[in-house]
Amino acid sequence: APVIVWLRNDFRLRDHPALNAAVAAGSPVIPLYILDDETPGQWALGGASRWWLGKTIEAFARDIAARGGKLILRRGAVARELARVVEETGATAVYFMRGYEPSVAALEDQLKLAFDDMGVAFKRYGGRLLRTPEETRTKAGGAYQVFTPFWRAFTKDLTLPRALAAPDRIKAPSRTPKSDDLRDWQLSPSKPDWSRGLAKAWQPGESGARARLAEFTKTGLATYAIDRNQLDRDGTSRLSPHLAFGEISPAACWRAAADAARGKSANDQSIETFMRELVWREFSYSLLFHFPKLPEEPLRREFAEFPWLGDAGQLKAWQRGKTGYPIVDAGMRELWATGYMHNRARMIVASFLVKHLLIPWTAGEACFWDTLVDADLANNSASWQWVAGCGADAAPYFRIFNPVLQGEKFDPNGDYVRRWVPELAGLTADAIHKPWTAKPESLAQAGVVLGKSYPRPLVEHAYARVRALQAYEQIKATP
Numbered sequence: 001a002p003v004i005v006w007l008r009n010d011f012r013l014r015d016h017p018a019l020n021a022a023v024a025a026g027s028p029v030i031p032l033y034i035l036d037d038e039t040p041g042q043w044a045l046g047g048a049s050r051w052w053l054g055k056t057i058e059a060f061a062r063d064i065a066a067r068g069g070k071l072i073l074r075r076g077a078v079a080r081e082l083a084r085v086v087e088e089t090g091a092t093a094v095y096f097m098r099g100y101e102p103s104v105a106a107l108e109d110q111l112k113l114a115f116d117d118m119g120v121a122f123k124r125y126g127g128r129l130l131r132t133p134e135e136t137r138t139k140a141g142g143a144y145q146v147f148t149p150f151w152r153a154f155t156k157d158l159t160l161p162r163a164l165a166a167p168d169r170i171k172a173p174s175r176t177p178k179s180d181d182l183r184d185w186q187l188s189p190s191k192p193d194w195s196r197g198l199a200k201a202w203q204p205g206e207s208g209a210r211a212r213l214a215e216f217t218k219t220g221l222a223t224y225a226i227d228r229n230q231l232d233r234d235g236t237s238r239l240s241p242h243l244a245f246g247e248i249s250p251a252a253c254w255r256a257a258a259d260a261a262r263g264k265s266a267n268d269q270s271i272e273t274f275m276r277e278l279v280w281r282e283f284s285y286s287l288l289f290h291f292p293k294l295p296e297e298p299l300r301r302e303f304a305e306f307p308w309l310g311d312a313g314q315l316k317a318w319q320r321g322k323t324g325y326p327i328v329d330a331g332m333r334e335l336w337a338t339g340y341m342h343n344r345a346r347m348i349v350a351s352f353l354v355k356h357l358l359i360p361w362t363a364g365e366a367c368f369w370d371t372l373v374d375a376d377l378a379n380n381s382a383s384w385q386w387v388a389g390c391g392a393d394a395a396p397y398f399r400i401f402n403p404v405l406q407g408e409k410f411d412p413n414g415d416y417v418r419r420w421v422p423e424l425a426g427l428t429a430d431a432i433h434k435p436w437t438a439k440p441e442s443l444a445q446a447g448v449v450l451g452k453s454y455p456r457p458l459v460e461h462a463y464a465r466v467r468a469l470q471a472y473e474q475i476k477a478t479p
């Protein structure tokens, strides 16, 4: 009887313990993906993720077919569709890689009971994380809320999951169940088609992910510690969407870094910094695991009473990259164009939304969720709470980024702004992060008409800073 391999964010053949176990069992294998927009309580995929999903499914289906198998696609509530495929095929087992989002974990528990009753083996495997959240707990058994002790506990006696090669052959059952046609899912936008920039920037799928990792370890890793913060450099791995869709395992990324470390001085700053970022991902998952309401509620309770202003027009201006602060606008436009934003820019735009505009972090989180190709419930919610000052190990609220100084520090020549806000490209480096200070003749020469070709700042920084601190005083005073 066939074994179903139920796929979610794990579109890879290597390092896939569930697929590996199914192939090793010698039975026919049915790789199955179910697009579920029906089950309540979950975060339905955003637009950019849907675009990526379509592309990664195409690539994965090809990889499966090259090994003799066939990827089956269904749409609907997971509990119903999975039971249907089991029934149609007479499968005796469902193998899958464990998920950690609260709604996903709850669904797995519910399915386990149902399949136990039906006598169908329902087996979960690790692989999405380097370590399960249960493994890294405080002495009291709870979640770490500060990163450094988490990192220490996490890396102590870390044993990586065994590396697994891609199976050579995936035996298809004699009768394959019916599958949806991917085109009918209409995952790519058509009117208007905003995906061209995404297609230019990315190569979704396992081979794209592996190429990215190989390239990064060869050319980026050695200078990562310094370059990762520079907006004008391509200094980070850009593995995040590949990790979010499971096209590459975190273990493969860790191993690549560990291999590069061999023969280097014991404490190579860049390699350790990169590993720490991989562990920030694990930290986010640990938080989400222990605090299932992380995407909706502030970890620090007093922030539930925060006096937000939440101006809809200003939210829109922020989303469109029209705040009048070039570094903020460059970040948002990079996001629109490519489905990605540099981490430093994410911190700047998020801080601006929450502190300068006093718009709730959940509004920014929802916008990122819809527009990022690497949208990840754990990383997105933990990071937004971190920036807003209400999360774990968060930046103190009173540290309010000055968008001009951030721009001057991390984009000193203005190249990042020139790239994404072309209407300012003619400005010199000393004016590009604060065009309102430029002399009229410099503006004229650059073809910039403030308030027309480029907006004036939505709020003045010094004023916004004081206003944010006053708002914070109000919740600090709440008992």
Ligand code: FAD
Binding pocket: 228, 236, 237, 238, 239, 240, 241, 243, 244, 277, 278, 279, 280, 281, 282, 284, 341, 342, 343, 344, 346, 347, 350, 368, 372, 374, 375, 376, 377, 379, 380, 381, 383, 384, 387
């Ligand atoms: P690299 O610097 O090359 O890091 C390697 C990997 O480590 C990343 O791919 C990612 O998986 C992990 N990582 C790096 N930084 C972080 C971090 N701060 N927290 C957790 N994991 C990290 N990341 C997402 O994957 N999905 C999100 O939805 C997301 N939303 C964010 C929202 C805000 C407001 C902020 C400030 C950050 C967010 N991040 C998110 C974290 C981070 O910005 C991205 O992971 C990173 O920019 C991805 O680029 P990279 O792959 O080149 O990262």
